[in-house]
Amino acid sequence: MNTFPLRIYESDGIFFEGDAQSVTIPAEDGEYAVLAAHENTVVAVEPGILHYVTDEGELFYASVSNGMLRVEDGDVLVLVETAERPEEIDEERARRKEEEAREEMRAQKSRRDFYLAEAMLRRELARLKLLKDHGNNL
Amino acid sequence: MGNVKELKNRITSVRNTRKITNAMYLISSAKLRKAREELEKTRPYFENTETEIRKIFLSAARVDSEFFHWRPVETSGCLVITADRGLAGAYNHNVLKAAEAEIAKRPGAVRLYVVGEYGRRYFKKHKTPYEGAFFYTAQDPTLRGAREIGMRLLEDYSAGYVDEIRVIYSDMENDVESVVRNVRLLPFTEDMMEDGFEEDELYREYRFEPSATVLLERMLPSYVNGFIYGALVDSFSAEQNARMNAMSNANRNAEELLGDLQIEYNRMRQAAITQEITEVSAGAKAQRRKRKKKTADPADSTLVSL
Numbered sequence: 001m002n003t004f005p006l007r008i009y010e011s012d013g014i015f016f017e018g019d020a021q022s023v024t025i026p027a028e029d030g031e032y033a034v035l036a037a038h039e040n041t042v043v044a045v046e047p048g049i050l051h052y053v054t055d056e057g058e059l060f061y062a063s064v065s066n067g068m069l070r071v072e073d074g075d076v077l078v079l080v081e082t083a084e085r086p087e088e089i090d091e092e093r094a095r096r097k098e099e100e101a102r103e104e105m106r107a108q109k110s111r112r113d114f115y116l117a118e119a120m121l122r123r124e125l126a127r128l129k130l131l132k133d134h135g136n137n138l
Numbered sequence: 139m140g141n142v143k144e145l146k147n148r149i150t151s152v153r154n155t156r157k158i159t160n161a162m163y164l165i166s167s168a169k170l171r172k173a174r175e176e177l178e179k180t181r182p183y184f185e186n187t188e189t190e191i192r193k194i195f196l197s198a199a200r201v202d203s204e205f206f207h208w209r210p211v212e213t214s215g216c217l218v219i220t221a222d223r224g225l226a227g228a229y230n231h232n233v234l235k236a237a238e239a240e241i242a243k244r245p246g247a248v249r250l251y252v253v254g255e256y257g258r259r260y261f262k263k264h265k266t267p268y269e270g271a272f273f274y275t276a277q278d279p280t281l282r283g284a285r286e287i288g289m290r291l292l293e294d295y296s297a298g299y300v301d302e303i304r305v306i307y308s309d310m311e312n313d314v315e316s317v318v319r320n321v322r323l324l325p326f327t328e329d330m331m332e333d334g335f336e337e338d339e340l341y342r343e344y345r346f347e348p349s350a351t352v353l354l355e356r357m358l359p360s361y362v363n364g365f366i367y368g369a370l371v372d373s374f375s376a377e378q379n380a381r382m383n384a385m386s387n388a389n390r391n392a393e394e395l396l397g398d399l400q401i402e403y404n405r406m407r408q409a410a411i412t413q414e415i416t417e418v419s420a421g422a423k424a425q426r427r428k429r430k431k432k433t434a435d436p437a438d439s440t441l442v443s444l
Contacts, residue, residue: 009183012281028348042194043347044356068357070190072342079187081360116289
């Protein structure tokens, strides 16, 4: 299978750098998959679950937050605020945070707080979903 | 003898002060290294975000976003980054001077967002109004703090409270000197997009999903946060560096002062010893004279004692 160079950067570091066979991101209207030789595109990434297959055929999952994916002359770059592997997520913590976010959305102190809480909720939901679907039954 | 004791106290107090300034020097250099390392980790993400924003903007046919179009500036928003404390040479003073210059350009139409206790105290003292609810320290710059600041600035910009956002901060020019920068962060207009790029690097054809405007508005907060975080860390580095210089000067002064005081103390001690010896020998002489007086002729006695 053809491969392409893939880079996934999160705000506080490099998440993945290497060759990949495919990468699939959560987009506005469902999943968006990119294979080698994809046309030049920029796609918005929604909070959710991203997965990619490395050149050795290994499949990896990660929960990601807002960002974008760009294809330029076969080079693929994913920029997301945060990205986490299932083993990096603490289920207890994610659940607690989810609860907190819901609580804060109910309180709705201001528009800004609301957006912050909403973004947090979507992040935590993505984390929990990743654990449920692809965690190693922790 | 009281004088010697005083001098001794003085030497001890200078020694203790030197211990403190030396510790502050070491702490500053450790903090500096840590902050730099943290910033370094975020570079790939933020640098690429900025590049991609520029590319998207330049290849998009139309962008309907308030963040990317200039509007008449009635009120300017200024993020001023100062330190929490003094003892850092001219560091705070230089930043505040730049802020004052900006205020003078638009009297009464500048909203100040001040980071650092020193700056807040300064504007309070000069009765210059600043955003009171905006409360961030300059210590330990974090990405989280930068995000909150960025969110607040973007919100005020969207609400129309400010028509542009400037950041006044310090940056290291080289290893020794720092400079104050005054940079317009928003709106991010076309003339700022092409800076530092080759033309063929930027103009590309892309398909946008869902649209260029949505993508730009999504990535812009990241760009703003990244810029603010960078400015916080650069300022923090400049502050620590200024403090390290101030402290190593203080150390040197303390060293000199200690040298002088030590010499003075040695002299005084020597003088005291000499005096004691004189007293002892004078006493012994008097005793000897007394004994001689008993045996010898009283008429000779004056001669002997001389």
